[in-house]
Amino acid sequence: MIYAIYVFIAIGVFFSFVGTLGVMRMPDVYGKLQASTCIATMGTLSITVAGVLYAIHAGMGVSVCIKLAILLLFVWGTNPVSNHALIKAAYKMGVKPYKEFKIDSYKEEEKK
Amino acid sequence: MEKRSFSSWLGTFIPCFLLWLLLTWSLELREIILGAAVSAIVAWFTARFFIHKKPFFLLNPVKWVHMVVYAVVLVVEVIKANIAMAGIVLSSKCKTCQSGIVLIPAGEDIKSDYALSTVSNAITLTPGTITMDVAEDKTGKNYYYVHWLDLQETDPEKAGEMIKGTLEKYAGRIWK
Amino acid sequence: MTALIIGAIIFTVFDLGLLFVVIKGPTAADRMCAADALDLVTALALVLYSLYSGRAIYLDIALVVGLLGFVGTVFVARYLEGRL
Numbered sequence: 001m002i003y004a005i006y007v008f009i010a011i012g013v014f015f016s017f018v019g020t021l022g023v024m025r026m027p028d029v030y031g032k033l034q035a036s037t038c039i040a041t042m043g044t045l046s047i048t049v050a051g052v053l054y055a056i057h058a059g060m061g062v063s064v065c066i067k068l069a070i071l072l073l074f075v076w077g078t079n080p081v082s083n084h085a086l087i088k089a090a091y092k093m094g095v096k097p098y099k100e101f102k103i104d105s106y107k108e109e110e111k112k
Numbered sequence: 113m114e115k116r117s118f119s120s121w122l123g124t125f126i127p128c129f130l131l132w133l134l135l136t137w138s139l140e141l142r143e144i145i146l147g148a149a150v151s152a153i154v155a156w157f158t159a160r161f162f163i164h165k166k167p168f169f170l171l172n173p174v175k176w177v178h179m180v181v182y183a184v185v186l187v188v189e190v191i192k193a194n195i196a197m198a199g200i201v202l203s204s205k206c207k208t209c210q211s212g213i214v215l216i217p218a219g220e221d222i223k224s225d226y227a228l229s230t231v232s233n234a235i236t237l238t239p240g241t242i243t244m245d246v247a248e249d250k251t252g253k254n255y256y257y258v259h260w261l262d263l264q265e266t267d268p269e270k271a272g273e274m275i276k277g278t279l280e281k282y283a284g285r286i287w288k
Numbered sequence: 289m290t291a292l293i294i295g296a297i298i299f300t301v302f303d304l305g306l307l308f309v310v311i312k313g314p315t316a317a318d319r320m321c322a323a324d325a326l327d328l329v330t331a332l333a334l335v336l337y338s339l340y341s342g343r344a345i346y347l348d349i350a351l352v353v354g355l356l357g358f359v360g361t362v363f364v365a366r367y368l369e370g371r372l
Contacts, residue, residue: 002289009295009336015194016329020302022201023309023325029317030211030242032309034261035201036325037239039332042194045187047295047332054289054339063137064339067347070134071335071354075328078358080236080243082324085365087242087259090317092369097211103266105215106244106257 005053012046019043027098029090033083040079048072120163124155164225175286182282186234189279193238200240200262212263213244216272218254219280227287232256234279241275292340299333320364327357 015038022035048068055064091106132147200206222228232243235258244257258275265271306329309322331354338346366372 005289006291009291012332013295013298015198016299016302016332018194018198018201019325020305020329022197022206023322024305025201026206029315029321030259031206031261032318032321033242034240034259035197035206036321037237037242038194038197038201039325039328041190041237041239043332044328045190047335051335051339054292058342060339060342064344064347066134066137067344067351068335070131071331071347071351074351075331075354076237077233078355079328080233082358082361082365083236083242084232084244085362085369086317086321086324088244089365089368090315091244093315093317095315095317098207099210102210102212102263104213106213 001053001057005050005057008046008050008053012043012050015039015042015046029095030087030097033087033090037079037083040075044072044075119168120159121155123163123168124159125151128154178282178285182286185279185282186237189234189277190238193240196262197239205262209262211259211261212266213257213259214263214266214268214271214275216256216258216268216275218256219276219284221284221288222254222280224287227284228254230283230287231276231280234283235275289340292336296333296336296340299329299336302329303333316368320361320368324357324361327353327361331357 019036019039022038023032026032026035048071051068052065055061055068128151129147132151133144136143136147200209218228218231222231228246232246235241235243235256240261242259244259247255247257249255258271260271260275265274303326306322306326310319310326313319313322331350334346334350334353338344338350363372
């Protein structure tokens, strides 16, 4: 049980590290948004699973487990909405991509 | 957006009240009365955004089984995409990879707004692809505009198969 | 358990890196993206600290931080898009 908690915390820290490094390294806003999804998906999933295991191990009661599950559901439900709003705002602002898009189908939709 | 009706208000009130009970986790009379009042006010204002036609559409055990299967498929897809994303970020590929915005068609049984938003949220939740917009043409067929970080395919059908894969099939079963 | 507090400290170090992107970022959308990620990392650090100290109040704070970050991000994105 203890080792499972260690492994889940390590996975969560690793994927949050990947997301943070991606936000710092990516050259344009589109890449930054794609990398920050890693924190919201695998980081939150692993940390909440580790938290539920620790709450069962330490006997902290059911309410802690339910609050962690609600946190996971909220983050997985709301993060796509904010990412979608931000990438559309960046496109409408006219942020230039670092390398030119190979195919840009959204330009024709914009003209209509 | 439909008119307010009592059954749509009830369908919003019950999840709000359940959420209140789960978050406070106590059965005192004071807490229950306060929670019921707050849930009633919140449901009065927001029922018309949540429920469009049939209020108790999800009260069906077959759909719960489909939801659990869909959640398992989604988690597996997210883990695979995360490992691919880690490969992109940790190598020197993040400055050189070619991105683009592709247009992919939606499946046959994806008709309602709920199904469309479920599939586009799932596409956004996998790292590497973000849905930018949803459009509908004259014949009633729906399309997604997807920004893809590591573009490999520009043909709409093949790109749709690579991005959505099996995910759309399981999501379509919930909202049939 | 020591692993919990070590994880919380590592998440706080990630916060400093994201704060650097918030200050440096070339456009407003870059800054907002980094701020959104900062909210999530702070919420995860609060979850680990609440489990370490055994006080459930930090868990409520983590929930509120995660939700308010989402609301703020959507508002600023709508403003940048020019629809507000």
